[in-house]
Amino acid sequence: MIRSFVVGAGVVTAAVAIAHTALAGYVARRLVAPRAPKVFAPVFIEGDTVSVPVIDDSREPGVYGLRFDDGSHLPVGDIVRVERDRVVRRILARPEGLDDGEALAAWTSQNIGAPEDVGPTRHVAVPLRRGGTAEAWEIGDRETADGRWTIHVHGLRSSRNGALRSAPATTDAGWMSLVVSYAGDEECAPADVLPSSLGTREWRDVDDAIAYAVACGAREIVLVAWSMGGTIAMLALEESPHRGTVTGLVLVAPALDWTRVVENAVAGAHLPRSVAAAAMRVLGSPIGARALGLIETVDARALTWVGGHRPGPRIPTLILHSRLDPVVPFSGSVAYVERHPDADLVAFDATGHCNEANQESERFHDAIDGFLRSL
Incomplete structure (x- = not known):
């Protein structure tokens, strides 16, 4: 009887594991x-x-x-009314036709x-050390900018269209x-889409963008990074041979501690907290990385700049982040x-992730504009 109980307990333990x-x-x-394909629905x-x-x-x-x-794109504003399964919103600028x-x-x-809605735009290709190029938008007038450049880095499952939201403020600041x-x-291209490495691979392409800006005459660079773009910016500033040219950081809802991010996701899914640690072990193991299709392992626990392990750059930094961010x-x-005297935090009350620019646009714009002018 005892033996059967032990065997049964072992089976249950194995099943749980x-x-x-x-x-x-x-x-x-x-x-x-x-990211999953965009969902198109009738409007x-x-x-x-x-x-x-x-x-x-x-x-x-x-x-x-x-x-x-x-x-094509249609900007929409305030909610006019909510019907049973529809939301009616105001059109802000109706395209011709x-x-x-x-x-x-x-x-x-x-x-x-x-990008042309922000300012004069050049569609450029940034040469990459891994081969090929990365598409980018260069907005503004190089002559009047006088060597001052901002590089806008979008987040996970996003694109440079999302990072455009910070460009009006940087352009207005000159x-x-x-x-x-x-x-x-x-x-x-679909064949090239790979799982994210949470910035550990992506930062090299952003470093190549820094090199491009320097080659174009940039003398001062501020990285404007969104969400996982914050991780990318931090890694670039640790490794880039051009990091001395980066004189400031603007971080929007930045992922500066991936343990918090993963634990928050697990809690939101009502899963045991231990699943978060196990998920990070999967990312960091060669077997797990291969199963996920990753080119290399990802040590998510090491991607933190809020403890003592990685000090973070000692340059002027502006963080824009909502207290209500669910991600x-x-x-x-x-x-x-608290650890970086060169960093200032502007808190928002926007709902959703990275919606600070959408819900408090004027305050968002003025904070970035003022920060750049102070440099």
Whole structure:
């Protein structure tokens, strides 16, 4: 009887361990997987309003966008009314030729349709050390910028369209804006899309963008980094031979401690906290990395600048982060500022992740503009 009990307990323990490992693998895969294709749904345009399906994002306050299936963009503003399964919002700028009626569109936080809406734009290709080039937008006038450049780095499962939201402020401050793409983001051809390495691979492409800016005459560079772009910026500043040219940082909802990010995701999914640690072990193991399709292992626990392991750069830093961010905990930004006297934190109350520019656009703009002018 005792023997059968021991054997039964062993079977249960093994089953629990297998289930725990499976959950950890699922969390790790969700963390690094490429973004799912955009969901296009019917929208109905009538005069100066558009009716869109009810989803969490379409009920958020602020300024957003609709991306049509032909690639065109429609900026939308305040909610006019909410119907049973539809949200009616105000159209902010109606493109020429857009008729009333039904169209297919995807909701997006990208409230700027194109870089030309920000300022004079050159479509450029940044040479990469790994071969090939990365597409980028160069916005502004090099002559009047007088060697002052900002490089805008988007986050995980995003594209440079999302990072455009910080370009109006940097352009208004008189700095050049280089809005870049990098390895594995949405602009790669489908065959080239790889799981994210949480910045440990991507930072090299951003370093190549820094080299491009220097070759174009940049004497002062400020990295403007969104979400996982914060991780990329920190890694670039640790390794880049051009890091002495980077004189400031603007970080929007930055991922500065991946342990907090993973634990927050696990808690949000109502899973045991131990799954977070197991998921990070999967990312850091050769077997786990191969199973996830990663080129190299990722030590997520080492990607932190809020403790004592990695000091972080000693340069003027502005952090813009919402207290209500559901993805990247606000506490990480607080902890970073407490350790870095050169860093200032501007707190927002925007709902959603990286919606500071959408919901408090004027305050967001003025904070970046003022920071750059102070440099």
